[in-house]
Amino acid sequence: MIGIGEYRVGSFPMMTIGLGSCIGLTMYDPNLRLGAMVHIMLPESGGRMDRPGKYVDTAVPLLVKELVALGCKNRSIVAKIAGGACMFEYFGTNLNIGERNAAKVRILLKEHNIQLGAEDVGGKVGRSVTFLPANDGKVSIRRADGTSSNL
Amino acid sequence: MKLSAVQADAIQELGNIGAAHAATTLSQMLGSTIEMSVPAIRVVDLSQLGQYMGEESAAMVAFELQGDIPHGGYILFYITRESAVRMTNTMLGLTEINRPLSEMDESALLEVGNIMVSAFLDATAELLGFVMLPSPPSLSIDMAHAAMQSLIAQMQEETDEVLLFSTELVCEEYKVDSDIIMMPERSTLLRIIELLENMMKPG
Numbered sequence: 001m002i003g004i005g006e007y008r009v010g011s012f013p014m015m016t017i018g019l020g021s022c023i024g025l026t027m028y029d030p031n032l033r034l035g036a037m038v039h040i041m042l043p044e045s046g047g048r049m050d051r052p053g054k055y056v057d058t059a060v061p062l063l064v065k066e067l068v069a070l071g072c073k074n075r076s077i078v079a080k081i082a083g084g085a086c087m088f089e090y091f092g093t094n095l096n097i098g099e100r101n102a103a104k105v106r107i108l109l110k111e112h113n114i115q116l117g118a119e120d121v122g123g124k125v126g127r128s129v130t131f132l133p134a135n136d137g138k139v140s141i142r143r144a145d146g147t148s149s150n151l
Numbered sequence: 152m153k154l155s156a157v158q159a160d161a162i163q164e165l166g167n168i169g170a171a172h173a174a175t176t177l178s179q180m181l182g183s184t185i186e187m188s189v190p191a192i193r194v195v196d197l198s199q200l201g202q203y204m205g206e207e208s209a210a211m212v213a214f215e216l217q218g219d220i221p222h223g224g225y226i227l228f229y230i231t232r233e234s235a236v237r238m239t240n241t242m243l244g245l246t247e248i249n250r251p252l253s254e255m256d257e258s259a260l261l262e263v264g265n266i267m268v269s270a271f272l273d274a275t276a277e278l279l280g281f282v283m284l285p286s287p288p289s290l291s292i293d294m295a296h297a298a299m300q301s302l303i304a305q306m307q308e309e310t311d312e313v314l315l316f317s318t319e320l321v322c323e324e325y326k327v328d329s330d331i332i333m334m335p336e337r338s339t340l341l342r343i344i345e346l347l348e349n350m351m352k353p354g
Contacts, residue, residue: 003198004300005311017206018296021304041197041304051311054197087301088213088289097304126297128206144208144294 005054007038009066010133017128019083021098023056023105023121024129026080027063027114028137029072035133036063042097043104056101060108074113080139080151081105082129084121098122118151152194152312152337154344159192161347162316166190166333168278169271170318173331176270180263181241181322188319196312197303203315204295208232210252211298212264214285216339218276222307223283224335226272228264229317231328232292235260238327252292261288271331279346308336 002008002016014037016024021041028035038059045055052058067077084102102121109116120127120141128142129151139151154162167190174185195203209231216223230238236248239256242263265288272283291298303313317332335343 001201003201004303006198017201018204018294018300020294020297020299020301022297022300041300042309046309048309054311085297085301087291087293087298091213091215091286091289091302091305095305097301124291124293126206126294128294142206144206144297 002037002039004039004041005051007036007053007059007063009036010034014131015129019127019129020085020087021101023081023083023101025059025063025105026131026139027067027077028133029067029077030137031076032070032072033133034067034070034072035131035137036067037131038063040101043100056104056108060105060112064112064114077114078117078137079109079114080117081119081121082127082141082151085123085125087124087126089124120151152314154192158344161351162192162343163190165275165278165347166316166318169275170320170331172270172274173267174320176266177320180266181238181325181327183322183324186321186323190316190318193315194312195315200300201296204299206294206296208293209295210235210260210290210292212261212288212290213302214268214288216283216335217286218282218284220339220342222336223339224306225302226268226285226331226333228267229330229332234327234329237325241325257290261290264288267331279343281346302334306336308338310337314340
């Protein structure tokens with residue numbers, strides 16, 4: 001179980017629950033069957049380095065670095081994202097953090113030449129994500145109404 | 152963030168007074184007795200939030216704390232989905248438990264949340280001599296963790312831990328279990344503590 005601002009790297013099953021405006025980002029290298037997952041909360045770190053998994057601008061380079069250190073190539077890594085919702089309409093109008101998170105992830109992935117394979121973002125819905133690197137990097141999403149889907 | 156025993160006691164007492172007023176309004180709305188827990192104060196690291204709020208489906212009526220401090224944090228009325236249905240059934244004279252929540256339910260939840268949170272803040276403001284007003288309410292009926300996490304992401308002062316200050320309100324007769332949860336910004340919390348400490352000074 002990956003909490004807010006936490007990340008894992010490896011081939012074991014990974015899970016994170018209850019993404020609202022947060023982003024669950026997975027990266028998978030099909031050649032090495034290795035992956036990484038992070039639960040990101042905010043777009044910008046503003047120079048903070050103590051919790052790199054918490055911010056988009058530190059989390060994306062961190063996962064890339066970890067995977068490259070294990071022998072992965074940027075161009076073979078496939079990323080998927082989920083979350084970035086707006087759970088409370090009234091508060092969300094002027095600072096849609098979910099949307100900003102998702103937009104920032106797309107930019108950072110592009111900068112690092114990482115392919116964005118699929119995404120399930122936005123709306124007014126919470127999501128939980130399970131990532132199975134050993135099972136072809138399968139990513140599945142569960143919602144509060146009990147429905148689930150593969151990404 | 153660490154509170155001394157005296158500070159924790161003072162905040163707990165403040166919560167008691169606020170929650171007692173909120174409980175009275177809920178009791179009037181349901182026409183039944185409400186039991187109230189001792190307020191719990193938890194300092195929770197963000198990565199551990201899942202231990203307090205999980206995937207369970209819940210209704211949350213959230214308000215931003217406004218008034219003497221413009222963005223003071225959040226206060227919310229939290230009720231599990233099952234309890235929410237039982238509560239609105241009682242209020243609307245319905246009996247079906249396994250049903251989707253309608254616009255009527257949403258209006259009722261917003262109204263209950265509004266009345267309870269206003270009563271809570273009125274009582275605490277009177278005691279502190281410090282105005283805390285609720286913003287217009289916003290409702291989420293979804294995974295509890297997802298809703299809570301979204302509020303934390305919106306807090307003004309960035310932090311790796313949040314103070315959750317919660318009181319449970321239970322109606323045995325209708326099996327309604329709810330909480331009032333306050334999540335102040337750090338500066339708001341310090342201000343409240345300061346006011347409480349001044350009140351406790353002799354003379």
